[in-house]
Amino acid sequence: MDPFEAEVEATIARWHGIVAPNDPARRMAADLISTIRAFEALRGTLVFEDEPASFEAALHDTKE
Amino acid sequence: MVGLADLSLVEAADAVRNGEATSMELLDACWANLDAANPKLNATIWLDREGAEQAARATDRAVKEQAWLGPLHGVPLAHKDMYYQAGRLCTCGSALRKDWRPGVTATVIEKLHAAGAYAFGGLNMAEFAQNPTGHNRAFGDCHNPWNPPYITGGSSSGSGASVAARFNYAALGSDTGGSIRLPAAACGVTGIKPTQTRVSRFGVMPLSFSADNVGPLARTARDCARIMTLIAGHDPRDPTSSHEPVPDYEATLDGDVRGLRIGVPSTWFLDEVDAPVLDALEHALAVLVARGATVHRIALPMMDAVTTYGSIISRVEAATIHAQWMRERAGEYGIHISGRMYGGYAIPAAYYVEALARRGPVLRAFANEVFAKVDVLATPTIRTCLPTLADTDIDHGPPGTETKFMAVSANTRPFNYLGLPAVSVNCGFDPSGLPIGLQIAARPFAEARVLKVADAYQRDTEFHMRRPPVLDAADAPGVIVA
Numbered sequence: 001m002d003p004f005e006a007e008v009e010a011t012i013a014r015w016h017g018i019v020a021p022n023d024p025a026r027r028m029a030a031d032l033i034s035t036i037r038a039f040e041a042l043r044g045t046l047v048f049e050d051e052p053a054s055f056e057a058a059l060h061d062t063k064e
Numbered sequence: 065m066v067g068l069a070d071l072s073l074v075e076a077a078d079a080v081r082n083g084e085a086t087s088m089e090l091l092d093a094c095w096a097n098l099d100a101a102n103p104k105l106n107a108t109i110w111l112d113r114e115g116a117e118q119a120a121r122a123t124d125r126a127v128k129e130q131a132w133l134g135p136l137h138g139v140p141l142a143h144k145d146m147y148y149q150a151g152r153l154c155t156c157g158s159a160l161r162k163d164w165r166p167g168v169t170a171t172v173i174e175k176l177h178a179a180g181a182y183a184f185g186g187l188n189m190a191e192f193a194q195n196p197t198g199h200n201r202a203f204g205d206c207h208n209p210w211n212p213p214y215i216t217g218g219s220s221s222g223s224g225a226s227v228a229a230r231f232n233y234a235a236l237g238s239d240t241g242g243s244i245r246l247p248a249a250a251c252g253v254t255g256i257k258p259t260q261t262r263v264s265r266f267g268v269m270p271l272s273f274s275a276d277n278v279g280p281l282a283r284t285a286r287d288c289a290r291i292m293t294l295i296a297g298h299d300p301r302d303p304t305s306s307h308e309p310v311p312d313y314e315a316t317l318d319g320d321v322r323g324l325r326i327g328v329p330s331t332w333f334l335d336e337v338d339a340p341v342l343d344a345l346e347h348a349l350a351v352l353v354a355r356g357a358t359v360h361r362i363a364l365p366m367m368d369a370v371t372t373y374g375s376i377i378s379r380v381e382a383a384t385i386h387a388q389w390m391r392e393r394a395g396e397y398g399i400h401i402s403g404r405m406y407g408g409y410a411i412p413a414a415y416y417v418e419a420l421a422r423r424g425p426v427l428r429a430f431a432n433e434v435f436a437k438v439d440v441l442a443t444p445t446i447r448t449c450l451p452t453l454a455d456t457d458i459d460h461g462p463p464g465t466e467t468k469f470m471a472v473s474a475n476t477r478p479f480n481y482l483g484l485p486a487v488s489v490n491c492g493f494d495p496s497g498l499p500i501g502l503q504i505a506a507r508p509f510a511e512a513r514v515l516k517v518a519d520a521y522q523r524d525t526e527f528h529m530r531r532p533p534v535l536d537a538a539d540a541p542g543v544i545v546a
Contacts (some may be wrong), residue, residue, distance in 0.1 A: 002330040012409040016387060024403035028466060032407050038372040039160050039415060045371060049427035058260060058424035059483055062310070062431035063509040 005030045069091035070531070072137060073233040074314075077180075080127065080138035087120040087127075087138030091184070095141055098231035101534045104212050106204045107225040108151050109145045109186045116184035118283055120234055121190030123180060124459035135290060137180030143236040144220045145186030146193060152257050156269045156305060157189040157219075159202040159396050160389060169187075170267030172236060172278055179294050181293045187222030191401045193271045194382060195219055196246050196353035196473040197456045201318050201398035202306060205453050209251060210342035210533035212499050214450045217472070219243035219249030224251035224280045227508065228532050234282035238268065240275045240378050242445075242476025245488035248281050249445035249501020252490040254518060255281040257476075259508045260483035261306040263292075270385060273304075274420065275480045284528060285489065285518035289313035308509050316512045316517040322356030323516065327438030328482075332367045333475050337447045344492035344500040345444055350525050352517065354402045360438050367429045367478070373419035373426065374481030376408075380416045383408030400458035400469070427508075435507050440517055442532055443475055446502030449494040479505050487514045490527040497533070 001009075008029045012018050020026050068090055071079060078307050079085040095113070096110045102108060123138040146156045149167035155161050173183065187205040190198060198206040198221030206221035209229040216225045220237030223453040224247025227235055237244040239257035250257025255278045263278040270276060280291040326349065328334075334342070343546045383390070383405045390409075394402045434441070449469065454461070456469045484505045493504035502521070504514045522528050 006128075008407070008410045010408070010514065016409045017390070018387070018390050018394070018406070018409055019405060021390070021397070021402040022102075023465065024173065024399055025406035025489075027463055029407035029410060031466075032410055035372075035376060035415070038368070038375075039418075041371060041374055046426075048422065048429070050425055050428070051426075053424040055420070055424040055427065056289050056304075056482065058427045058431075059261065059306075059508040061437070062281045062428055062507060063294060063308070064507045064512065 002030065004033055009034060069097045069230040072158050072261055072283040074284070074290055077139050084379055087123045087140070088117070090138065091116055091120045091140045094231045096534060097229060101209065101231065104534055105207045105209055105225045105229060106189050106228065107206055107222040108142065109155055109157070109188050109203050111185040113184070116182060119182035121181070134179030135294070136176060137151060139233055141176065141181045141234055142183055142185040142186050142187050142226060143299065144189045144238060146189060146238060147236055148267040149173055149183065150396065155203070156184065157191045157193070157200055157203065162202065166267070168267050170511050171264040171299045173267065178241060182227050184226060186492055187226055189221055190219030191354055191398050192386070193219040193240060193243055193269065194401050194404060195469070196242055197453065197469060199398065199400065199453065199457060199459070199511045200249070201459065208450070208498065209534040211451045212496055212534070213454070214496070215453055215456060215472070217246035220247045220281060224253055227253045227281050227283060229530065229534055235282050237281050238276060239480070240271045240278045241277060241480050243475040244279050244281060245445050245476050245486060245501065246473060246501060248488040250450055250499060252499030252527065252530065252532070253281050253283060254285050254288055254489050255279065255485065256292065256311055256487040256515065257479065257485065258292065258296065258511055260369070261304055261487045262485070262509065264297050264302040264305045266299055266301035272381040274381060275378050283303060285487065285515050285522055286314060286317055288487070289317055289515045292515070313511050313512050313515055316516055318350055319355070319520045319523050321352055321517055321520045324352070324357040324440065325435065325438040326352060326357050326359050327441045327445060328359060329364045329441060330361050330375040331364045332371070332478070333443035338449045341447060341500055342496040343445045345442070345492050345502060348491040348502045348521060349442060351521055354518055354523070359473050362437055364432070365433050365515060366426050369422065369426050370430070370478045370481050373422060376411050376415055376479050377419050377481070379404070379408040380411050398459055414489045423481065428480060431507055432516065434460070439506065441505045445488040445503040446472060447475055447497065450498045451541065475503060484508060485511045485514050487518045487519060489518045492527060496530045
């Protein structure tokens with residue numbers, strides 16, 4: 001097993017008491033590496049003056 | 065001459081009101097199409113024929129007494145099987161809830177019934193509203209009325225199929241990543257995902273409390289407008305619902321799109337688009353341009369943030385809701401359902417909070433830049449020609465099937481993170497005879513605008529009026545002069 005996959009499965013088992021129910025679960029969990037890369041790519045690219053801010057307020061402030 | 069089941073929701077309600085049809089005749093017309101088409105579609109999970117016939121008789125008696133309940137008087141409907149009706153079965157599409165009967169009734173169901181409609185069944189859906197295709201292990205897959213081996217779109221699969229196959233005038237669906245717009249597109253009907261917070265979610269099965277939305281699928285934009293006017297608005301039982309005033313959406317449908325600026329994104333939404341889908345989009349734009357709209361090709365900002373953040377919120381929230389069953393009864397879920405949720409437990413809380421905390425600022429930046437240039441965005445609802453159920457069957461397919469499966473919702477998910485209203489209308493057919501969807505999105509609370517554009521488009525086109533081949537063998541009874 002890939003070390004990342006093993007780490008993900010161990011983390012889920014330790015923190016949630018849940019084991020991988022099937023092979024697609026393992027494959028899709030392994031794909032979390034793409035989520036990590038996407039977050040890495042965003043780092044430093046976004047600067048907001050109003051962060052954190054209410055989403056509900058933004059909905060009303062940007063309405064028609 | 066058209067059959068009663070061929071009428072739109074608004075036409076059916078008007079027919080009852082004008083004395084041209086009874087509610088029982090509408091119901092009989094729906095039963096006839098259901099009995100003919102549903103064995104090929106599997107669009108329902110349960111039916112209450114006796115209860116529906118009692119309701120039809122009651123509304124017909126009320127007509128004779130001129131006791132009008134409202135703008136849907138006497139119209140039979142069925143909804144995605146996740147809307148609670150006290151004491152009635154509500155499976156949520158899962159074996160885990162195959163016998164469950166809630167103790168409360170959803171606010172939106174109460175509102176539709178107060179307007180004179182009644183519900184005759186629970187419609188097939190993705191298990192716990194968690195797939196974009198219509199696969200369902202517990203109750204069987206839902207099949208496309210235009211070509212049954214193909215997907216209906218999900219998760220509101222039975223909602224799309226039943227309306228397309230004309231045994232249901234309209235259905236409530238839910239939309240967390242595209243689950244109203246995808247079956248609307250794949251089944252050739254009209255569906256709207258409202259602005260986040262626009263419609264109460266009390267009594268509706270939760271999937272992701274940050275991204276769930278309630279909305280209708282129906283034959284026309286006008287049908288959707290009528291339902292939206294009835295169901296939108298604040299609900300004290302759903303504190304997250306907005307106090308924003310609700311307009312009469314139907315009254316705003318005048319076909320006038322002169323001066324409307326339509327933005328066509330050059331980023332994300334046309335990536336790897338199939339040629340028939342792109343052709344249909346361009347033809348749809350030409351229809352609106354002929355009515356006085358203008359088209360602007362624009363690059364959308366923030367799409368990396370929208371897609372990255374949007375990809376984890378519902379995954380984490382769904383995993384959280386289902387944690388106990390995932391520990392104790394994981395084998396009772398469909399493989400792709402438990403498989404998708406499983407990874408959600410490994411997403412760090414800091415990622416989830418970052419995605420939520422930046423949702424407001426990302427929306428502000430996106431809306432302020434995009435909607436200064438255009439009034440609406442127009443995109444394909446689904447980038448590709450529809451795949452088959454077999455091609456997207458994670459439970460039985462080879463590794464890599466999940467990529468095709470997830471691609472179905474690539475164009476709908478961004479508007480869930482942004483919380484924007486978006487409608488899907490049929491804008492043509494691909495070489496396999498399957499519908500193609502046009503998605504129109506706008507600023508928050510601009511439901512009236514997207515419905516107006518959709519209605520204007522439908523005034524000049526007839527795609528939404530076509531009957532699917534699954535009905536070819538069915539003779540629609542109860543004829544009236546159109």
